[in-house]
Amino acid sequence: MPLIKNGEFADDNWILVGDEDELPADTPVIVSAARWQAERETLLGRNAPLGVKLEAGEAPELIADDLDRFQLVAVNFPAFKDGRGFSYASLLRDRYGFDGEVRAVGEVLRDQWSLMVRCGFDAFDVADGTKIDAFKEALGEFSHVYQATGDGKKTVWQLRHGG
Amino acid sequence: MAQHTNTRATTQAVTANRLLDGEVVYFTADGTWSDWLKDADVADGKEACAALLAKAEPSVAAQQVVEPYLFEVAVEDSAIVPASVREKIRMAGPTIRLDLGKQAASI
Amino acid sequence: MYRYDEFDHTLVKERVTQFRGQVERRLAGDITEDQFKPLRLMNGVYLQLHAYMLRVAVPYGTLSGKQMHMLADIATKYDKGYGHFTTRQNIQYNWPALSDIPAILDDLASVEMHAIQTSGNCIRNVTSDQYAGAAAGEVDDPRIWSEIIRQWSTFHPEFTFLPRKFKFAVCGMNEDRAAIRFHDIGIEVVKGKDGAPAFDIYVGGGQGRTPMIGHLIGEAVPAVDLIAYLESIMRVYNMNGRRDNLYKARIKILVHALGAEEMKRQVEEEFVHVKEKGVVNLPEEEIARIRAYFAPPAYEALPDESSALNEAMADNKKFADWVKTNVAEHKADGYAIANISLKPVGGVAGDASDDQMHVMADLATQYSFDELRVTHEQNIVLAHVKKDDLFALWQGLEKAALGTPNLALITDHIVCPGLDYCALANARSIPISQEIAERFNDLDRQHNIGELKVKISGCINACGHHHVGHIGILGVDKKGTEFYQISLGGSADENASVGDILGPAFTEDEIADAIETIVETYIKIRQEGERFIETYRRVGKEPFKETLYATH
Structure with a gap:
């Protein structure tokens, strides 16, 4: 699956490892929160970057104390309608100050990308055949925003008053 | 399957809404869609009904209609009559505005 | 009433462009109905029994004469000559073609209107008291706060894919004409400690298959904290509302399951963090800017008693009947609130023809500072009519079959x-x-x-x-x-x-x-x-x- 990071296609060095799969050596891996909790010491003993994947229903609070151990948090969208991940990304960035990669995986619509970026996602697993122009176009559809998020964009409310 | 499909009905026709304007349409024996129920193909029995719906389904991918489904009809004196109030209203138009919908054509 | 500035204009225009692209992708077969459905719903387009339906937002029910004229023109040009006013203070068209909807949205945008978030699992059009700014005893005009909530909730990045739809209602006094206790969030403006407007916030009311009365969880929340408090409620709901069962997904079910006390605790815990972040605070200058749009109109200094009105009532029983039922007290001397019933016997509740919409628009321009309100009870209000003008107004309404004297009676x-x-x-x-x-x-x-x-x-x-x-x-x-x-x-x-x-x-x-x-x-x-x-x-x-x- 192609990866878009910071608005461009990027190589994906990460391997998503199932709970029963063997951990590959010296390769960045993404594990489930459950596996992280069960195999914490083993995972910390590896000599490669570590990522964790949050399922819908697993709020970031679950891993909040360990966030400095991860270079990546993947947030899964089991269906595009399931918007819990939007709040998870907001919390990861704004509350817990996570500055690694926050990647959206699962079912994501084109029309959700711009909202997701505002919530703090900087990487997206996208469908084969996705064009980078479509991504850029989607992100450029709106010139202004009314709400403040962690992306630091000036809101309409700020701009109106000399911002 | 649409919630309003009666799974036990034996005599059924297929209806949908046209993609472009939402008009109520019925699937005909020659594989096209008509605005009028009288043109609809009617199937009898579970298998024939399923086959009729299957024959209509490709129209969705062809950008012609939205959400085709089976609905119960009776054939009375060679006229096709929907069984439910809902389908009677779809076939004719709002009961409180006879100047609207398909029924308006006959005023 | 509120007027768009360049920012509001730009966003609404960009939304039309975005939706036009979505329709084009659908008609070209680039996206399936399953993918298109949530996109069209987010812009108020349903597929109903006979045709598509377009729901146009009338924010907190307030309209100018020009906007009402445009609603009429759309009914003529793209629909079947009428529209239906709804309990969400919106208007619905029952027969538009999908291919025409982008053009309708262009027309709406030209008069500062849109169909944004009139459906979908997002924050819907905010509703309010139809007597806002006109009723005596109001703590503050609820439309100021409704407009602030409208802007904050428009394309909210975090709360656009909620477990279920989400409805706000705001009223400005303890007499509630906006049904705030039957909304996901209901807000009553109250006097805060310093005498400034503050907010009692009810959460978890609603109807549907499980009717529930909202619980008061935020008491006298100060204006500076309003948006942060609302964000906190929304976040608790977005993360914890049920998504496994459509019928149990509204916030009322979450509040019921947790209990109002626990809901309040979770919201307040969240609120501490949101507030700490500080960026969602509502700027004072912005409140003042929006408030200015809702300043009272230039009322004439009049005696409260109108002899013209008294005489007309004595001479004309039909008119007197209408005044008795459809006219309410106004806070300014010599003025009254006129209700236009959209419930003629034999008609369809809430429906108005294009001609009737034009008539109401013209009468609003002539007699009520060019402003109309749609009520959640599916009638129309002209909020600031001189008592001296009531008879002329009524005659204009009568001519258009809009003078039905039945407000709140058994035929309304x-x-x-x-x-x-x-x-x-x-x-x-x-x-x-x-x-x-x-x-x-x-x-x-x-x-x-x-x-x-x-x-x-x-x-x-x-x-x-x-x-x-x-x-x-x-x-x-x-x-x-x-x-x-x-x-x-x-x-x-x-x-x-x-x-x-x-x-x-x-x-x-x-x-x-x-x-x-x-x-x-x-x-x-x-x-x-x-x-x-x-x-x-x-x-x-x-x-x-x-x-x-x-x-x-």
Whole structure:
């Protein structure tokens, strides 16, 4: 699956490892929160970057104390309608100050990308055949925003008053 | 399957809404869609009904209609009559505005 | 009223461009119906029984004459010459072609209107008191705060894919005409400690298949904290609301499951963090900017008593009847609030023709500072009419068949579109409303009965607010036949209550008789000056049940 990071296609060095799969050596891996909790010491003993994947229903609070151990948090969208991940990304960035990669995986619509970026996602697993122009176009559809998020964009409310 | 499909009905026709304007349409024996129920193909029995719906389904991918489904009809004196109030209203138009919908054509 | 600046204009125009692209992708086959459906819904486009339906937002129900003219023009040009005003203070068109909708949105944008978030699992159009800015005793104009919430909720990045739809209502005083206790979030403006506007926040009210009255969880929240507090509620709901069952996904179910105390605790815990972040605070200058748009219009200094009005009423009984029912007290001397009933006997509740919309727009320009409001009870309000002008206004309304004198009487119903239009309905609602209205057509009889709110829904989703009708009627389907269940004692105002179901349902042929039996029972047992709802609260459902099921 192609990866878009910071608005461009990027190589994906990460391997998503199932709970029963063997951990590959010296390769960045993404594990489930459950596996992280069960195999914490083993995972910390590896000599490669570590990522964790949050399922819908697993709020970031679950891993909040360990966030400095991860270079990546993947947030899964089991269906595009399931918007819990939007709040998870907001919390990861704004509350817990996570500055690694926050990647959206699962079912994501084109029309959700711009909202997701505002919530703090900087990487997206996208469908084969996705064009980078479509991504850029989607992100450029709106010139202004009314709400403040962690992306630091000036809101309409700020701009109106000399911002 | 649409919630309003009666799974036990034996005599059924297929209806949908046209993609472009939402008009109520019925699937005909020659594989096209008509605005009028009288043109609809009617199937009898579970298998024939399923086959009729299957024959209509490709129209969705062809950008012609939205959400085709089976609905119960009776054939009375060679006229096709929907069984439910809902389908009677779809076939004719709002009961409180006879100047609207398909029924308006006959005023 | 509020006017767009360049930012608002730009965003609405960009939304039209985005939607046009979505329609093009759909018609070209680039996206499937499954993918398109949430996109069209987010912009108010449904597929109903006969055709598409477009729901246009009328933020907190407020419109200018120019906007009303445009709504009429759209009805003429793209629809079948009429529109339907809804309980969300919106307007719906029942027959637009999908391919025309981008052009309709262009027309709407040209008059600062849109269909943004009129459907979908997002924050919907904010509703408010139709007497805002005109009623005596108001703490603050609720439209100021409604507009702030409108802007904050528009394309909210975090809260656009909620478990379910989400509705706000705001009222500016303790007399509640906006049904705030039956909304996901209901807000009442109250006086804060420093005398400045603050907010009582109710959460978890709603109707549908599980009617619930909202719980007060935020008391006198200061203006500076309003948005942060709302963000906190939304976040708790977005993360914890149920997503496994469509019917249990509204915030009311979460509040019920947690208990109001625990909900409050979670919201307040979240609030501490959100507040700490500091960026969502509402700038004082922005409040002041929006407030300026809702400054009182330039009322003339007039005596409160109008001899012209008194004379016209003495000369014309029909006019006097209309004044008695449809005109309400205004806070300014010499002014009145005029209600235009969209419930003529024999008509369709909430419907107005293009011609009628033009007439209402012109009358608003001439007599009410160019402003109209849509009410959640599906009528129209001209909020600032000189008493001296009421007679001329009424004559203009009469000419357009808009002078029905029945506000809050037994022929003024809330009615959902029902099975005549709606793809979700189980039974028709409009014909039931028409039968009842015809039965009680006699105006003296209506006056004798007094205030009686009948609300009719064609399915359990309760779009016709039957749970909060003094008399509520719910259409159900029994093996392909329509039946109607009656409940009594509901109320959507500050004394909120959910109606009690009386007993077995009636057929379409029986329903008008049944309502008449209930009304006659009330007339018989009421005490001096007692409204129907008061009698019901005093005696309960038994006397009504007895007479109803003895005779039917």
